[in-house]
Amino acid sequence: MRFVAITSCPTGIAHTYMAAEALEQAARAAGHEMHVETQGAAGSAPLDPEVIAAADAVIYAADLEVRDRDRFAGKPFVDVGVKAPINDAAAVLAAAAEAAENAAVPSATDAGTGAVPDGGAPAPVTKVTAHGGAATRVRQWLMTGVSYMIPFVAAGGILIALGFMVGGYQINTAQPDEIVNGFDVTSAHAWGALLYLTGSAVFAFLVPVLAGFIAFAIADRPGLVPGFLGGAVSVTVGAGFLGGLVAGFLAGFLALGLTRLPVPAAVRGVMPVVVTPLVASFGTGLAMFVVLGRPLRALMEALNGWLGSLSGSSLVLLGALVGLMMAVDMGGPVNKVAYTFATAGLAAVGASADSGAVEFTIMAAAMAAGMTPPLGLALATLVRPRLFTPGEIQNGKAAWLLGASFITEGAIPFAAADPLRVIPALVAGSGVTGALVAVFGATLRAPHGGIWVTPLIGDPLLFLLALLIGTAVTALGVCLLKSLGRRAATASADARSESAAPAGV
Template identity: 60%
Template sequence: MDPEFTAALRAGTDPRAVAALIRGEEAPEEPEREQVETGKQERAETGTEATGGTGAAESVPFRIVAVTSCPTGIAHTYMAAESLAAAGRAEGVEVTVETQGSAGFKKLDPAVVAAADAVIWAHDVEVREKARFRGKPLVDVGVKAGINRPAELIAEARRKAERGEIATATDSDKASGSGDGDGNGSGADHAHFGVRLRTYLMSGVSYMVPFVAAGGLLIALSFAIGGYEIASAKSVADHFVWGEADSWAALLNQIGSAAFGFLVPVLAGYIAYGMADRPALVPGFVGGAIALTVNAGFLGGLVAGLLAGAVVMAVQRVPVHATLRGIMPVLVIPLIASAVVGFLMFIVVGKPIASLQNALTDWLNGLSGSNAVILGIVLGLMMCFDMGGPLNKVAYAFAVGGLADPTPGSLKVMAAVMAAGMVPPLAMALATTVRRRLFTKTERENGRAAWVLGASFITEGAIPFAAADPLRVIPSVMAGGAVTGALSMAFGATLRAPHGGVFVVPLIGEPFLYLLAIAAGTLVATALVVLLKSARRTAPEAAGDAGADGSRVTVAA
């Protein structure tokens, strides 16, 4: 993704110099720097390189600071960052990106932010510490826009700076929903309610997923070691024998159960946080804990988080005297909001939601035959449509929610979701192996990596292929995912781990049939994508075909 680095690597003749380049000890040469600087000087002389709408000639490049984040904080966050940085280099714009990923984030240097001419937010969850960017022209979009059209975002940022459009992004803006990407750069104040709601929910899911992964895998490992009856073992604090496998299994089970106990409160707390920032954390967590108390489960956590965020947003709009503002977020808002949310969850909405949760559980447990197959098809289509995007996350969150109170039906859903999510990268890997000539060199290299990504249940491994040829790749992998989801449900495969791919096969119920379902979906998706790409290549071999191949290389790279 860094053309300067790849060009320098290809041009290298001295092994020591190439090794130094890879280690980062030697900067790649930039043969076009002189031309870029000349272009900047020409634009400055003609008055076209301006910042802040002043029209004054500038000798320094246009500066942009950007923030990227996605619900899981893994793939899309860093892909968007790379895409924006590469587009900035191509446009002669200085782009500095802060990735707010799952491993935390390193804040941009305040001096860099102060010197920036514009700001780009490419995010699907709340940008943290928004106040740093106050007073700058702002382009506010979803994370996929940062991946797919970075040059457009940079151009829009420059136009806003030239017009002198100033954003008022502060931490308090979260109370009104400001700053959620709606994909058009307008910010969430003008976004549709559904866009804001999705962002709030994804904020909660992004913080919940690590608890699910840690707790679910520990519980699944405990069952693999000690059997399902280990769930009823005595507390290891009272009885633990170092040399007994069952004691270790009980330990893993009880640690995993403790992690799982936070699932609903964390979901509720961070949905509220996404709506109204830190003052909403306390009522959100309180509401999530009450949801568990009244047996409202995952649905109760969703409602509790939304209620907590809404109550805090309402309290924040009440005008107060300046002397009270200091204690509002620490004392007054958590106190009032927790009392209101607690009342609503205990007295008003808790029991109806618990009834709905029980009905959903009974429905899942009663699924059989064609109904189970239809649900598997729907989940498979959702998992493969956007490969880590909103629909994929909704299906995954639905499956994960069932693990909070596992039943045979919810375990089948989890199995179908993970199986279908493995299909897109595995299918692209197989397609690049059996019909290499249909793919570019870059795509074939991506295909080798996709074997591991698919086996690990990282659906995003197919994104480079979908970005390069969406009309052929996406329908193909959706068909394969639907087949896998349907077969997994029909076979009655179950899964207690929320992640892991083939590495958790020993923890899967009906493992051989489960692998068969994945293989069938992968073959279907591979056959379709090969057929569709072959049909295009068998058209008249005009120059346009080569041009299409060239465009694929550019997009995939």
């Protein structure tokens, strides 16, 4: 059979390409032909229309809205999350093959999704969904906004942190005129101001980008203008990140409703370009300024006040919770919730916040806890190699770099092969790391970068100490659980051999 697939994940880095590789390997092993379009952070090369036309079925392994999905109209498809092929690509492939076989039966048509090629009858379509429902759609829309926001968070946050490192914390008073009217290339203050102001400008896009691409995921291009407008209004009225979430969904559904209105043919051409953006923008602005702005601002202020009041055991518990969430699904939705919470704190306090703000400690806890799983597994393969397969030992070598670079997904191959023993160890190690970062009071203004942004960390030695302890806990937990499992399997095998032995032997 011939298959085409789309893979995408919120960050567009690891899961996207791991899922693609898993599908290609499974298809090769089963004797099928597979072409994958990775809609990741590096962009994507669209599938050849002839390849799509020849395909027997389509596999959507995506946690985001699939771009240009209309290309596959009329094809039977399987719709799963991006982790499904990483965990069991053969099962996903088998479901796609079943969908293709069912599509050959006329009764298997799915009304409303079949294409009408060359004016003929709708092509038979079979939908096999491994995850579905309203909750899944909402998560996909939200993750689409987050995925487009993350590059702005990373670039803006690191630039701001570099500005503080070069120009000192007093650089937050820098004004654009200082560098526009005369830039002194020999002045550290001038370079610090340039970095800080550039990063602050990038940071200003966070909420509009989040809202704009949530709306885009819901309503496609007609949702972009009202979505960005809603995010900008949220910043203006002080509703911040929470306001951006609400504005994105509001703008998206307004635009989607307008695009579905039955209108005369003469008006249909200008609807997506003029009418829908205009009316949806006005509706979103009206709702955000007049109705939702004040309560959302109050809610955001209450959240910021609660975070600012955290200290002692409360902060430690929050650090541990963020750490647990960063490890439990290794870059999946729970991980992204924790990471988005941490980066939203950075956006909420702003670039000018005091260097000891609680939000910076939470960001440090999130990054350290996200680095711990791959580093702990890499250490485990080094100290107890006999507990791992040759392939896992090779993955362990790569996990050193992935963990150091804050790519939690480096732990996925180990967890997919042995989830019951690996995941509890990862959660324990990351929970300890997050709690220790909070205890030590380490801070971080840069929302990404891993070990490579150590100079930008407040109390870097304590941060590294927390990371080392968490890595050791993870490695110890993995080795212990795998050793217990190994002993249990050996004891079971011995018992079977004894019961099968002849009497007197």
